[in-house]
Amino acid sequence: MKVHTYKYIFLNLLLILSINLFGQENLTDYLKVAAENNPELKVKFNNYMAAMEKIPQVGTLPNPQVAFGYFVQPVETKVGPQKWRFNLAQSFPWFGLLDAKKQVANEMAKAKFEVFENAKSNLFFEVKTAYYNYYFIEKAIEITKRNIDILQVFKRLSIVKIEAGSASIVDELRVELELNDLENKLALFVDTKNALQVKFNNLLNRDKTSQIFVPNVLQEDQLPYPKVQLLNEIYTANHQLKSIDHKLNAFINQEVAAKKEGMPKFTIGLNYTIVDKVSSSTVANNGKDAFLFPSVGISIPLYRKKYKALIKEARYYKEAQVANKEAKKNTLSTIFESTYKNYSDGDRRIDLNKKQSKIAKKVLDILITSYSTSSKDFEEVLRIERQLLTYELAYQKALTDKNAAVAFLYYLIGQ
Numbered sequence: 001m002k003v004h005t006y007k008y009i010f011l012n013l014l015l016i017l018s019i020n021l022f023g024q025e026n027l028t029d030y031l032k033v034a035a036e037n038n039p040e041l042k043v044k045f046n047n048y049m050a051a052m053e054k055i056p057q058v059g060t061l062p063n064p065q066v067a068f069g070y071f072v073q074p075v076e077t078k079v080g081p082q083k084w085r086f087n088l089a090q091s092f093p094w095f096g097l098l099d100a101k102k103q104v105a106n107e108m109a110k111a112k113f114e115v116f117e118n119a120k121s122n123l124f125f126e127v128k129t130a131y132y133n134y135y136f137i138e139k140a141i142e143i144t145k146r147n148i149d150i151l152q153v154f155k156r157l158s159i160v161k162i163e164a165g166s167a168s169i170v171d172e173l174r175v176e177l178e179l180n181d182l183e184n185k186l187a188l189f190v191d192t193k194n195a196l197q198v199k200f201n202n203l204l205n206r207d208k209t210s211q212i213f214v215p216n217v218l219q220e221d222q223l224p225y226p227k228v229q230l231l232n233e234i235y236t237a238n239h240q241l242k243s244i245d246h247k248l249n250a251f252i253n254q255e256v257a258a259k260k261e262g263m264p265k266f267t268i269g270l271n272y273t274i275v276d277k278v279s280s281s282t283v284a285n286n287g288k289d290a291f292l293f294p295s296v297g298i299s300i301p302l303y304r305k306k307y308k309a310l311i312k313e314a315r316y317y318k319e320a321q322v323a324n325k326e327a328k329k330n331t332l333s334t335i336f337e338s339t340y341k342n343y344s345d346g347d348r349r350i351d352l353n354k355k356q357s358k359i360a361k362k363v364l365d366i367l368i369t370s371y372s373t374s375s376k377d378f379e380e381v382l383r384i385e386r387q388l389l390t391y392e393l394a395y396q397k398a399l400t401d402k403n404a405a406v407a408f409l410y411y412l413i414g415q
Contacts, residue, residue, distance in 0.1 A: 037205035044116040051109035059102035064090040089269030100257035107250035111243045118239035128407040130200040132400040135214040137193045139396040144186045221406040237414040248321040255314035262307030267297035346402025353395035360388040
């Protein structure tokens, strides 16, 4: 009877140790929902659209001026008294000024677009990271529950041996200690899961209690380029650097616009005067209205201090963006090396903990078999079981850390 009991417990233990390898879903749908719903992303997009509306505002001529005059005391001329006068004038800035201003607004709008794109890439990184963390906590709960079940099997096995007089009650108490620790860890994991669920759903701007589907086995992500190529890709495609480039172009054009602001402005107009007839006059053009077109004016900016300051302002902004780009490249280089280190470390830890888990499982199976036939090695069984739990959790953590590092590197290259 005892032999059958041991076999039953041993088979249950092997069943508990098995792992489900079937997956469920991926991140694609979640990223799409986040891109469509996230309010912070909408803020950045609307800022870009507002900046686009600035272009037609600065690229058009100033409004024409229309003047109307009535002669209270008519001015007498040979052809009759002048009664009314209309003036229409249109001013024109120096050649190329409007185009330069349009280029400034256009480049600033493009800079805002890169800010939007950077926010989108960062949102995707945050969604991916939250997804991976949620996956890890799900696996932590699953692994912890499985180890609790294993300890429950140990507990039943120790009780059987105690009743048979081949083990001490200390064995059962040691299992109780381990079970209490695991129950406490499980409660913490469950609380963490709830917090991560709220964070993930907030990123997608949906109900905080919405269910999150993660795969049974997380796919191990890889880098899109070799390390030697990655940093060049970051310097080429990073949205923050591209935004700085557009601001730099904007200030280059702003300097051009400032120079043209200091050039003369022209005004072209027409005058139309209404003349009444003189009944006693025999002049051929009696009562003929006077029309003058065109009248040309010029505005000469004599006070140069303002325009010199505008040029210097643009140059200072331009130099600031050059320095800003250099500083940003240095920062990105540092971040890249740190992130690549995390990626490599995650890769190594995946291999290590995968190997360690396999070895620990084999050792645990041998020790369980040994303990089921004798009272030896019970403390070693508990130690190896604890190690197995550590290795399984460390494997899942390494997998999520590596994927998070890959996700961040994708963010750095603007994807």
